[in-house]
Amino acid sequence: MTVETAxxxxxxxxxxxxxxxxxxxMLMFSLNDVMGKWLVSTYSVSQLMTIRSVAALIVLTPFFIKRGxxxxxxxxxxxxxxxxxxxFAVDASAFYFAVAYMPLADTMTYWLAAPIYVAAASPFLLGEKVGWRRWTAILIGFAGVLVALEPSSKSFSVPALIALVGSAAFAFALLLGRTLRSTPDTTLIFWQLSGALIFSLVGVGANPAGWAPLDMQAVLCLSLLGIVAMLAHILVSRSLKLADAATVVPLQYxxxxxxxxxxxxxxxDTPHWTVIIGAALIVASGLFIFFREQQLKRRGGISE
Incomplete structure (x- = not known):
């Protein structure tokens, strides 16, 4: 009995x-968001991204050396x-820009729609089959985005549009992640951080006057932002190795x-009622799409 139950x-x-x-x-990611919203009120997105990326690359250097x-x-x-x-660089930069002008809950609502964009684009970019049930969930998810956006001349502000662009960039980065799934995590992280650093340095070069003076406390805070984000990624990766995706992925909401x-x-910040309703539609459709895909995998990938 003991041998069987162990x-x-x-x-x-x-x-x-x-x-x-x-x-x-998820808590670490949320703390990263809070820190980012606080820091971007003083430092430009390019400066924040530059120091954040450098700090993460330095911390991970021993792993890169081991890998070769x-x-x-x-x-x-x-x-x-x-x-x-x-x-991913566009995704992170857009998030920090958007969160500087929008409430955290509003900004996060747009980013939670990324799995819906992935499901909608996968038939065209990856050749995956999507049946009517998931298409219905995708349409509901898009409706949630529109409700959260509360279409009007006021809602289509630059931060809101940048938030939509950033969440779409995140979705397409996830799609490419499916294509590159055989690549070791260390390699993917190296390219991701290096790309973010190059992207942010271009931004710094385009507006050098936007580089604010730094003291040791500022450097530590900006560096901590990158380390917290890196630790959050590591925790998520570890979680997926310990438990089934169906168990832990929904917790990302x-x-x-x-x-x-x-x-x-x-x-x-207090979320507007339209954001709450839109977020509920997005989360419901995202969860349905995820669990439907898990169910179809067990059945052998039949589209429904």
Whole structure:
């Protein structure tokens, strides 16, 4: 009896740990968002992204050395890696720009729609089959985005449009991640951070006057931003190795909860009712799409 139940107990413990680690990872991402919103009120997005990327690259250098610089740089389909890195750089830069002018919950609502964009684009870019059930969920998700955006001449502001562009960039970066899934995580992270650094340096070069003076405290805060984000990515990756995706991926929607809580505590933000309704539609459609894809994988990928 003991021999038969031991693996089950181990699996249960691993799943529980995976859940806890994912929740911690989402909390870390949320703290990163709060820090970013606070720092971008003083420093430009380019300056913030530059120091954030440098700090993360320095911390990860021992892992890069262990992997070997040659294997990090000489990769198959380098243009896809470069495009993915560029998309993630646009994603992060757009987020920090948007969150400087918009409440955390509003900004996060647009980013949570990324899986819906992925599902909508996958039939055209990856040749995946999507049935009527998931198309219905995709349309509901898009409706949620429109409700949250509350279309009007006022809502189509530059920050709102940049938020939509950033969330779309994030979605297409995720699509490329599916194409490059055989690439080691270390290599993907190296290209992602290097791309963010190059992208931000271009921004600094375009507006050198936007570089604010730095003291040691500012450098530490900006560096901590990159380290917190890096740790959050590591926690999420570890969680997915300990537990099934169906168990832990839905927990990523706790980002919206923390966005509302931290936005209210630190910045006095209160979400408008349209954002709450739109977020509910986006989360519901995103969860349906995710669980439907998991179900079809178990059935052998039949489209429904």
């Amino acid at each position: 693996p089950t107990a181990q699996t249960s413990n691993a799943a529980r740990n995976g859940v806890l680690i994912m929740l911690l990872g 610089w040659r294997s990090l740089i000489l990769v198959d389909r380098p243009w896809l890696h470069a495009l993915r890195a560029l998309l 706790t980002l919206l909860f923390w966005a509302v809580v931290f936005g209210w505590i630190f910045f006095g």
